[in-house]
Amino acid sequence: MHFSFSMKTSISIGRIMGIPIKLHITFLLILPVFAYFFALSTVNIMGFTLGFGDVSSSIIKYVFGALAAVMFFVCVLLHELGHSYVALRYQTKIKNITLLIFGGLASMEEIPRKPSTECSIALAGPLVSILIGLLSLMLFFFLHQTSYMLLYVKTLFGILAFYNIFLAGFNILPAFPMDGGRVLRAFLATKMGYMEATEKAAGVGKIFAIFMGILGFFLLPGGVWFILIAFIIYIGASEEEKSTIVAVTLEGVKVKDIMTADVVTVPPAMNVSELVDFMLKTKHMGYPVFDGKPLGIVTLNDVRKIPVENRSNTTVKDIMTDNIISVKPEMNAVDALKIMVKHNIGRLLVMENNLLVGIVSRTDLIRSVQILK
Numbered sequence: 141m142h143f144s145f146s147m148k149t150s151i152s153i154g155r156i157m158g159i160p161i162k163l164h165i166t167f168l169l170i171l172p173v174f175a176y177f178f179a180l181s182t183v184n185i186m187g188f189t190l191g192f193g194d195v196s197s198s199i200i201k202y203v204f205g206a207l208a209a210v211m212f213f214v215c216v217l218l219h220e221l222g223h224s225y226v227a228l229r230y231q232t233k234i235k236n237i238t239l240l241i242f243g244g245l246a247s248m249e250e251i252p253r254k255p256s257t258e259c260s261i262a263l264a265g266p267l268v269s270i271l272i273g274l275l276s277l278m279l280f281f282f283l284h285q286t287s288y289m290l291l292y293v294k295t296l297f298g299i300l301a302f303y304n305i306f307l308a309g310f311n312i313l314p315a316f317p318m319d320g321g322r323v324l325r326a327f328l329a330t331k332m333g334y335m336e337a338t339e340k341a342a343g344v345g346k347i348f349a350i351f352m353g354i355l356g357f358f359l360l361p362g363g364v365w366f367i368l369i370a371f372i373i374y375i376g377a378s379e380e381e382k383s384t385i386v387a388v389t390l391e392g393v394k395v396k397d398i399m400t401a402d403v404v405t406v407p408p409a410m411n412v413s414e415l416v417d418f419m420l421k422t423k424h425m426g427y428p429v430f431d432g433k434p435l436g437i438v439t440l441n442d443v444r445k446i447p448v449e450n451r452s453n454t455t456v457k458d459i460m461t462d463n464i465i466s467v468k469p470e471m472n473a474v475d476a477l478k479i480m481v482k483h484n485i486g487r488l489l490v491m492e493n494n495l496l497v498g499i500v501s502r503t504d505l506i507r508s509v510q511i512l513k
């Protein structure tokens with residue numbers, strides 16, 4: 141899978157091909173669960189014993205269980221690196237690869253709009269998984285269990301073969317935002333507009349998620365995994381649909397086209413009750429705090445935090461956010477939106493040659509999308 145939403149609460153473990161590799165907190169929680177599962181499972185599917193539950197020594201059981209869990213996630217990482225390698229070849233930047241509870245995620249700076257490029261990037265991951273699966277399968281068949289140790293290693297390769305092929309098969313299902321869904325969108329995009337293709341592919345993903353969720357209910361308690369993954373697919377499909385609509389609608393729109401140009405600023409020394417009167421008169425939700433140069437931004441939310449009786453002895457400077465981020469008027473509106481989302485702020489100052497020329501808010505951007513759509 142490769143989604144494109146931002147991830148917090150992760151730790152970095154290094155870089156591969158220049159891409160930061162991160163472990164999400166949910167991954168650190170799930171890894172021992174996988175190790176435990178592989179250690180105790182005696183499930184046998186098509187001649188593959190998918191765990192070490194039959195091993196009598198509990199040390200060996202847990203050591204191999206942990207090894208299987210770690211190797212499985214290394215394979216997930218390789219799957220993501222497969223996507224990333226092809227993406228980099230098409231000059232698509234990868235922000236990072238994160239391992240989480242349900243697998244891996246390669247966050248691309250921008251999802252390529254050319255169908256053949258998106259298709260190649262989407263297929264690269266499952267291809268890597270199939271190759272690892274086949275390689276493990278060969279090792280599984282060629283290893284002869286002349287000793288117990290070799291039997292454990294053989295079981296390990298059986299697990300890797302089974303789950304890598306499963307991973308490839310699962311990801312290739314045409315349910316957006318999984319890899320197969322991207323292939324579907326790329327295919328549809330050759331027949332219709334990109335936005336329509338995204339909506340159709342997301343629709344298929346959502347229907348798939350609903351079916352999977354219902355199936356999960358019938359398979360409880362093990363089905364809880366299906367329900368979880370169904371949720372992730374459903375949310376992923378809607379998120380990606382929304383962000384595509386925004387990106388396509390705002391294509392070619394610059395910050396200067398949608399910013400508020402006649403900026404109303406307030407001085408840092410103004411007190412909060414004066415600010416409230418000023419807000420009532422000027423009817424904006426946020427103001428740059430200006431004293432020769434921009435010092436911060438003060439919004440209605442900042443005002444609300446101050447009790448009415450304290451407002452006359454509190455200044456704008458005391459309550460403003462001094463984390464100001466400015467952009468140039470020529471910047472693409474979509475990039476401005478990305479900055480706001482990344483820093484979790486509602487407004488950006490528009491500066492040119494050290495002069496404040498405008499202010500752009502999330503509301504401005506959302507309104508523009510609604511008008512232009």
Ligand SMILES: [Zn+2]
Pocket residue numbers: 141142219220223265266311319
């Ligand atoms: Zn993938």
